[in-house]
Amino acid sequence: MVVGPTASRALAALQLIKSNIQTGAVPKPVLASTLAPMAQPRPGPGVSDALSRIGQPTVGTKLDDLPADHAARLRTYGVDTAIRVPKPSVSDEEFESRVMSEIKESWAGLDGFSEALANGTVKINRASDVPELGYETIQYDIYKDGHIFGGTGWSTFNRSYYDAQVAAGVRQGVGSIQGLDYYVTW
Structure with missing residues (x-):
């Protein structure tokens, strides 16, 4: 079975969580800034569009x-x-x-x-x-x-x-x- 990079990261994370649960270890919090760019939370397209227009002049x-x-x-x-x-x-x-x-x-x-x-x-x-x-x-x-x-x-x-x-x-x-x-x- 071929696994893409996103699925590969997800499987690795699940294995780590499973390992921590079995050993009783408490996982460390992960900051969004340390995640791979594709895994970071992103705003929806409407929010993203509005944010990109902040500071741009409005045409009247x-x-x-x-x-x-x-x-x-x-x-x-x-x-x-x-x-x-x-x-x-x-x-x-x-x-x-x-x-x-x-x-x-x-x-x-x-x-x-x-x-x-x-x-x-x-x-x-x-x-x-x-x-x-x-x-x-x-x-x-x-x-x-x-x-x-x-x-x-x-x-x-x-x-x-x-x-x-x-x-x-x-x-x-x-x-x-x-x-x-x-x-x-x-």
Whole structure:
């Protein structure tokens, strides 16, 4: 029978262990650094890939290639590249559940909200489904010289539309939960 080098090492180790057990000898601990290179523990491919990238610059979008108003805001941080954080994609049921879990207690003190919640007249919309509101949150991871600098974000909305709804007697609120922008009326 032909035995390869790895199997040969394993057989030798087993014979040594068997010998130590028979004589009652206590084996000495073996440090990983004393093992043959192929026998040393190695991280999995994902960990190995991530470790190899530490210190390497991340490629983002140059500020000049972003919308002008976004680039102007980001330049105030002294950064040179950015990556826009994508919006999560969730079902309507998941969206409504997340928003309701966020607002049901925190908005309890708002005029008429608890009553509307009790009688089922709270309406939860994705902000994008109400284009005249113009509500959107924008988030970026920002980089300087290819290295993460931090994150930033802001929101936009049409204040005139919002104020017109207030004048019409509509009770409302806007917000965002982990990138899920919402508009709630009651």
